[in-house]
Amino acid sequence: MFPESHTGYSYEDCMATAVWLLAQTAVRPLVGIVCGSGLGGLADMLKDQVVFNYRDIPNFPQSTVHGHAGRLVFGTLKGRPCVCMQGRFHLYEGYPIQKITLPMRIFKLLGVETVILTNAAGGLNQDFKVGDIMIIKDHLNMPGFAGNNPLIGPNDERFGVRFPCMSDAYDRELQQLAMDVGVELGYGDFLKEGVYCVLGGPSFETIAECRMLHKLGADAVGMSTVHEVIVARHCGMRVFALSLITNKAVMDYDSEEKANHEEVLETGKQRAEQLERLVSTMVTRIGHNNYS
Template sequence: MENSSPASNRCSYEDYEATADWLRSKTAQRPKVAIICGSGLGGLAELLHNKVVFPYKDIPLFPQTTVMGHQGQLVFGTLEGQQCVCMQGRFHTYEGYDLKQVTYPVRVFSLLGVKTLILTNASGGLNSSYKVGDIMLIKDQINLPGLVGNNPLCGPNEDRFGERFLCMSDAYDPDLIALAQQTAEEQGIEEFMQKGVYCMVSGPTYESVTEGRALRTLGADTVGMSTALEVVVARHCGLRVLGFSLITNMVVTEYDSKQRANHAEVLETTRMRTQVLEGLVTKIVAKIRREVVPLLWSSGKTSRPLSPNRTTQSDYGTHFGLRRDVVPLLWSYRKTSRPLAPNRTTQSDYGTHFGLRRDVVPLLWSYRKTSRPLAPNRTIQSD
């Protein structure tokens, strides 16, 4: 297959599938988290273990990066035990790519089975209380190109990815934001953490003084030339999104200022903070990996013993301490009263025996295909 990136009207579902199939055929890794690295922030990919690296030029239908500070390769590997795929270099409309090409990797990630997208970017600070080197957790965005017709979802809707009209008021996942804030506190880096609104402009020009002032008036805390389009497409295909904006320079908003925005300064600042951001993202990825367990159990440390007279499936769900709202998602059929067969004694038996959906069982048990019999004295949840 050709390596040249698709013309916009050729970004069909089959194109995305072809790229995803090619990647699947080249690596056995099945990432659940994708990370898009901003200008000068690609070092994160170096932290992955068991790396499998694909230069963009080798990936069928993938665009190529042309910007300094964007390496141009896709790196698969594990971070804190979590399988991840990292984009060392992203695509921007100012490079000449159209909206579908800029967002092409995101749909490929979705087809690969990615569930969470973490984005980083370099940006200009608009909020006067921010300082160069601050890291802003993105709570919302202004997709300025999108507001005037340049939205990557324009054109026929691809129902296999998502619905026609997409809600964007919850684009940045509140739980992930809370997780990131908590992690930043644990890392002792709250002093340069901010939370605010990122505005995307098309670039490649930096803002004039009046443009900077206008964006601030609109409610933007930082401005850059990326991210918003990727987030729109990620939300369209149901990915959870977390975004970080590193303030690499302050936008000039005084007419008599002698400061001049430039890409060298942008890259210089990323060098100063890259390790901190990498450490933060690494810890968050570790927590995302672990979060499935506390989500399922209503209280992790209960020692309530199993009462022997609970014999129906629905009893067993909540009896084990599974959250009531989670139980119906797990059971393959609800309200059954099928009694428990007494001869089922292994973990995997127990999963499906209880009526847990077969695809859910391996996610719940920490190890698969075990036939280790349940020790008779294990009777509490934490066990």
């Protein structure tokens, strides 16, 4: 098995996991959802659930972070077959980057065409407020700059090409759909768009780091999502991602504020209902009209 080497699971390993899952559920998901910190309630929206604990799924890592339940939930969302990760994996948990992104390849082999990722993030954009939902339009991959990219290692063309394009990583039609649905639902005041920057974590950023990231063009900062996006795009799935701004990044030496995970989870609770409605309405419209 892979954990000792850093070259990732083989196509056959991923297929074995997908086949194992498909043998135990009749759901054939077209949409895959990843729940961010404190946002696991999204999975509870699925009807006729078939649930797997990560510890029971061959090759799957375990969730170690509070606010990430560690369950893979199959079911339907307003009649649409979906699979939902109630808990994701992060670099700082100590897993190799290929392991934290393994579920994206399994999604692909399950038949998923569209991935919706959510995360909790710190707001760098001074116009953002706690509770805003940011549609991610692009990313800055800081671990990637340091050579930590999930596609490092031998490339298996059955998943995708050696050098995948990332200038179209975030599907523009799905961004427009999110904006349209958000406005329809009356969320216009707290729906934003911007650039997400991933760091390795787990320490939160210093004031100087936040100032630097803001100057570099980041609107929000977090410790996830980007690696999953890269692997999802590599194997040809459409991607939509959003950040819930759970705290304001501290940019000022006079500030008494301190980033903490409890605040992150608490903001998730407060916005859970709107976030769930936004995502579920989007799911019902994907593939129905000009957003397909």
